Amino acid sequence: MKKNTWIRIAESVVFVLLLCAALSGVSRLMERKASRNQFGPFLEEPQQYDVLYFGDSRFVNCLFPMEIWADYGIPGYNLSCYGNTMPVNYWSMMNALDYAAPKVVVLAVNGVRKDLKVTGSSSDLHTALDFFPLSRTKMRAIEDLTDDPYAVDDYGNRYMDMRWEYYFTLGKYHERWSELGANDLNGLLNVQKGADMMVGVAPTEDYNLIDGDQFAEEQGVGYAYMRRMIEECQRRGIEILLVHLPYPASENAQMHANTVGSIAEEYGVNYVDFVYLDSVVDYTVDCYDQQAHLNPSGGLKVTGFIGEYLKTHYALEDKRSDPAYKNWDEAKRRYTEYKHNLLSAQDRLENVLVLLHDDDVSAQIAVQAHAEVYWNDAVLMLLHNMPRQHVYEEDAYSMWSGGMYPLDGLEDALWEDEAYFLDLNRAAGSMSESVGSEAMLQAQGVFGDQVWGEGKEVRIRVSDSETGETILDRQF
Amino acid sequence: MSLFTLAAYGFACTAVYYLCPKRLRWVVLLLASYGFYASRALSSLPFILTTTLTTWLGALQIGQIAGKAKARLKAEKATLTREEKSSIKAQAKSRQRIWLYLVLVLNFAVLAVMKYTDDVIGLFGLSPLGLLLPLGISFYTFQSMGYLLDVYNGKYEPERNPAKFALFVSFFPQLIQGPIGRYDQLAPQLTRAHDFDWQNLQRGFLLILWGLFKKMVIADRALAAVNAVFSAQAGEYGGAAIVMGVLLYSLQQYCDFSGGIDLVTGIAQQMGVELAPNFKRPYFAVSLGDFWRRWHISLGSWMRDYVFYPFALTRPVSRLSKAAKGRFGQDFARSLPAALGNILVFLLVGVWHGATSNYVFWGLYNGVILAFSALMEPVYKRWNTAHAALAASKGFHVFRVLRTFLIVNIGWYFDRCARGADALRMLGTTLTDWRGAQLSMSLLNGMGLAAADVWLLAACTALLFVVSLVQERGVVVRNWISERNVLVRYAVLLSGVIAVLVLGMYGSGFDEATFIYYQF
Numbered sequence: 003m004k005k006n007t008w009i010r011i012a013e014s015v016v017f018v019l020l021l022c023a024a025l026s027g028v029s030r031l032m033e034r035k036a037s038r039n040q041f042g043p044f045l046e047e048p049q050q051y052d053v054l055y056f057g058d059s060r061f062v063n064c065l066f067p068m069e070i071w072a073d074y075g076i077p078g079y080n081l082s083c084y085g086n087t088m089p090v091n092y093w094s095m096m097n098a099l100d101y102a103a104p105k106v107v108v109l110a111v112n113g114v115r116k117d118l119k120v121t122g123s124s125s126d127l128h129t130a131l132d133f134f135p136l137s138r139t140k141m142r143a144i145e146d147l148t149d150d151p152y153a154v155d156d157y158g159n160r161y162m163d164m165r166w167e168y169y170f171t172l173g174k175y176h177e178r179w180s181e182l183g184a185n186d187l188n189g190l191l192n193v194q195k196g197a198d199m200m201v202g203v204a205p206t207e208d209y210n211l212i213d214g215d216q217f218a219e220e221q222g223v224g225y226a227y228m229r230r231m232i233e234e235c236q237r238r239g240i241e242i243l244l245v246h247l248p249y250p251a252s253e254n255a256q257m258h259a260n261t262v263g264s265i266a267e268e269y270g271v272n273y274v275d276f277v278y279l280d281s282v283v284d285y286t287v288d289c290y291d292q293q294a295h296l297n298p299s300g301g302l303k304v305t306g307f308i309g310e311y312l313k314t315h316y317a318l319e320d321k322r323s324d325p326a327y328k329n330w331d332e333a334k335r336r337y338t339e340y341k342h343n344l345l346s347a348q349d350r351l352e353n354v355l356v357l358l359h360d361d362d363v364s365a366q367i368a369v370q371a372h373a374e375v376y377w378n379d380a381v382l383m384l385l386h387n388m389p390r391q392h393v394y395e396e397d398a399y400s401m402w403s404g405g406m407y408p409l410d411g412l413e414d415a416l417w418e419d420e421a422y423f424l425d426l427n428r429a430a431g432s433m434s435e436s437v438g439s440e441a442m443l444q445a446q447g448v449f450g451d452q453v454w455g456e457g458k459e460v461r462i463r464v465s466d467s468e469t470g471e472t473i474l475d476r477q478f
Numbered sequence: 479m480s481l482f483t484l485a486a487y488g489f490a491c492t493a494v495y496y497l498c499p500k501r502l503r504w505v506v507l508l509l510a511s512y513g514f515y516a517s518r519a520l521s522s523l524p525f526i527l528t529t530t531l532t533t534w535l536g537a538l539q540i541g542q543i544a545g546k547a548k549a550r551l552k553a554e555k556a557t558l559t560r561e562e563k564s565s566i567k568a569q570a571k572s573r574q575r576i577w578l579y580l581v582l583v584l585n586f587a588v589l590a591v592m593k594y595t596d597d598v599i600g601l602f603g604l605s606p607l608g609l610l611l612p613l614g615i616s617f618y619t620f621q622s623m624g625y626l627l628d629v630y631n632g633k634y635e636p637e638r639n640p641a642k643f644a645l646f647v648s649f650f651p652q653l654i655q656g657p658i659g660r661y662d663q664l665a666p667q668l669t670r671a672h673d674f675d676w677q678n679l680q681r682g683f684l685l686i687l688w689g690l691f692k693k694m695v696i697a698d699r700a701l702a703a704v705n706a707v708f709s710a711q712a713g714e715y716g717g718a719a720i721v722m723g724v725l726l727y728s729l730q731q732y733c734d735f736s737g738g739i740d741l742v743t744g745i746a747q748q749m750g751v752e753l754a755p756n757f758k759r760p761y762f763a764v765s766l767g768d769f770w771r772r773w774h775i776s777l778g779s780w781m782r783d784y785v786f787y788p789f790a791l792t793r794p795v796s797r798l799s800k801a802a803k804g805r806f807g808q809d810f811a812r813s814l815p816a817a818l819g820n821i822l823v824f825l826l827v828g829v830w831h832g833a834t835s836n837y838v839f840w841g842l843y844n845g846v847i848l849a850f851s852a853l854m855e856p857v858y859k860r861w862n863t864a865h866a867a868l869a870a871s872k873g874f875h876v877f878r879v880l881r882t883f884l885i886v887n888i889g890w891y892f893d894r895c896a897r898g899a900d901a902l903r904m905l906g907t908t909l910t911d912w913r914g915a916q917l918s919m920s921l922l923n924g925m926g927l928a929a930a931d932v933w934l935l936a937a938c939t940a941l942l943f944v945v946s947l948v949q950e951r952g953v954v955v956r957n958w959i960s961e962r963n964v965l966v967r968y969a970v971l972l973s974g975v976i977a978v979l980v981l982g983m984y985g986s987g988f989d990e991a992t993f994i995y996y997q998f
Binding site: 010013016017020021024025028032124155157159163164167172173174176177179180 | 676928930931934964968971972975976979980981982984985986987
């Protein structure tokens with residue numbers, strides 16, 4: 003072959019390599035960062051996780067692995083994703099198991115009834131899969147999840163036609179060129195180990211509990227893939243815990259949950275149905291939308307329950323003093339900082355109160371006499387909700403029952419239309435309430451003579467329970 | 479199939495083409511073409527096969543009749559009288575004509591039925607049948623009929639190998655929207671085994687990129703605003719917004735059509751095949767006639783050779799011309815056949831676009847202006863001679879370009895509107911209800927063009943203008959790039975690929991592979 007030809011071939015090879023590198027870089031820059039931000043940290047040290055959590059949006063919003071780490075020393079990562087169906091959960095798990103070796107998998111089964119492999123926003127599947135490097139498992143996942151010619155996204159586009167965009171994400175995200183910002187260069191990595199706290203309060207519909215012996219017929223891909231997950235875990239020697247997360251489930255949904263229970267029994271795996279454990283969450287204060295996705299208050303309750311369940315039902319070591327897990331101290335610091343920032347970013351009283359149902363913060367709250375909030379049932383319930391747990395209850399299982407209205411002083415202040423002061427000191431494990439002139443004195447002692455500015459009736463100071471650092475001092 | 483898939487298909491075919499033994503390379507092209515056609519439009523396969531077989535057979539018969547007549551004339555040269563020779567020729571021509579008309583009628587009838595049935599039955603208030611136009615039917619029918627007419631006119635011998643003829647009809651890059659190739663130029667290139675050539679590969683790749691850029695970055699970006707303007711209710715937009723819509727359509731249509739042609743020309747070029755040029759910077763034309771020699775060149779030349787000249791040279795037209803000579807003078811008489819020919823050609827081109835009033839108006843508009851120009855040609859010549867300095871000045875050249883641009887854009891009103899009445903209404907609004915204040919960024923945003931899209935469109939149009947200007951001055955941009963050092967070449971190629979992939983309009987919910995000229 004002529005020398006010139008060799009030079010041409012070499013030039014072409016270099017060009018192709020440069021092109022691949024450039025495309026890879028541009029794809030990375032243009033991609034929506036949701037997937038890499040939410041799950042990217044999982045791939046940093048995947049072998050550290052003893053528990054992996056899989057489910058849909060409900061689980062994303064209510065299972066906070068860093069809380070379980072802080073309370074029980076069980077390292078976990080929440081790989082749940084908005085819009086996940088059971089097949090997507092299966093493939094998320096299969097991909098995750100290429101990197102991680104968990105002892106327990108916790109699977110939220112709320113979507114078991116869905117009979118499509120994928121549905122809804124095509125971006126959700128991107129979020130669930132994009133962060134995984136291209137591998138044989140990922141290719142199998144893409145091929146399998148997009149093989150249904152009838153599965154369409156919210157805009158009516160067939161997933162089958164969009165398959166290539168899961169291999170080549172620039173095809174999906176190239177339109178972002180006009181919205182690129184600093185975050186696309188720096189990234190905003192998730193510090194909640196995959197979870198996502200959604201702050202807000204929304205009333206939800208009531209529901210009726212049916213008997214546990216009513217079952218729905220097991221049919222559809224949701225069940226099939228749930229069974230595949232159970233079998234895959236058992237084949238690999240991984241324990242699996244099935245959970246049915248709390249929401250106002252229809253009777254049909256409860257029948258399906260019961261069917262899941264019988265399947266769990268069949269395989270000999272544990273199953274927790276939060277719909278029956280209806281005292282764990284309080285739907286008047288614990289949901290951020292009408293579909294009953296849980297806010298941080300509800301999430302902390304479910305997380306606390308599952309943490310305790312994991313500790314008592316599985317042989318999971320407390321790794322907090324393990325030197326190999328020293329990096330979790332920094333993770334905890336960043337998580338705490340995140341929670342503080344979340345708190346200080348709130349400008350609605352209800353949202354602040356939602357976030358005060360948290361062991362990590364203490365609060366002092368002063369309410370003016372004749373305050374309108376005394377007529378606001380939602381705020382009153384949120385105030386009662388704030389100290390409902392750990393301060394009083396020892397037993398994690400019994401703490402959810404009773405104590406629905408633990409703030410006696412608030413009730414007095416409400417009836418007498420007097421000023422009210424609450425000092426919830428979680429570091430000391432104490433809570434004190436005062437009403438009327440005593441409340442005024444207490445409030446002035448904390449906030450100074452001018453407790454409330456003009457037009458304001460509630461003042462809240464929130465501090466870190468551990469360090470005492472003030473996180474927020476705000477009037478409403 | 480997306481445009482990327484088409485480009486990838488082209489690359490794959492190129493690779494297979496050069497890897498195959500030389501004697502089989504044309505077979506690779508044939509298989510690739512039928513593979514492409516079957517994958518895109520399996521149900522249309524009978525149509526292209528019918529055209530291929532009837533044309534091949536018809537041309538073969540015509541050639542055989544001519545051959546037999548020639549052989550007889552040669553063999554009996556000494557014994558035949560002049561009258562007998564003429565009689566043999568006439569008989570042969572008559573028999574050839576039967577085959578010619580048979581094949582022409584059959585193929586144009588198929589084209590007409592598939593194209594116009596719904597339009598015609600719609601005139602009688604009946605529901606459309608929803609006939610799907612077979613992929614590329616106009617282009618391969620025109621190409622095949624051109625071949626048939628050339629064989630009939632004795633321009634060249636008919637192709638004896640049906641497979642080679644099938645390749646000429648179906649060569650996949652030109653199936654989408656042309657260009658309409660000529661047998662004597664294209665067929666030898668298709669059947670000849672080309673040697674691998676790096677220059678062809680690089681030049682083809684650059685042309686593919688440029689085509690994708692024009693189509694996906696510019697044309698498809700302008701699409702939303704064009705649709706918004708032309709589908710608006712009467713009175714929604716004033717003249718300013720309508721003019722903006724027409725100008726955007728001007729840009730969109732040019733980039734859509736010429737971008738697609740660049741893409742397929744680049745694919746063919748990589749395999750050593752030079753397709754007929756179809757565009758030559760039409761918006762730099764100095765007259766409407768010049769514009770049509772630069773826009774859809776292959777259709778224009780087809781119409782010129784197979785409609786215009788045959789019509790202008792017919793006896794009735796010659797007689798009319800002679801008759802006009804006495805009454806209107808020699809100049810007028812000489813220009814009359816061209817004037818009538820232009821009206822006929824553009825009426826046909828208009829109807830080819832669609833059997834609706836807007837296209838009939840559009841064809842007549844162009845035809846009448848060209849006819850008027852043809853008749854006024856002697857006057858222009860005299861004026862140019864009398865004002866030679868002015869006529870040769872740059873300023874006058876720019877004036878002529880802008881004047882042509884204006885005339886062409888008035889025509890686009892008819893081309894883009896669904897009905898002639900809509901076009902007239904929009905023209906009326908342009909002249910009587912300007913509403914300049916309506917033009918704003920928020921208007922464009924409302925039409926589906928975000929501010930970033932507007933600026934990008936402006937920048938890309940400026941780039942297109944500069945490149946076209948440089949080309950107009952005789953610089954072959956691709957040669958210029960090829961002659962640069964490797965760093966510059968890589969930078970251009972990489973930037974081109976990334977620009978198309980990042981700035982192009984494609985992805986879920988957007989069909990970038992649809993061309994305006996698909997429908998024709």
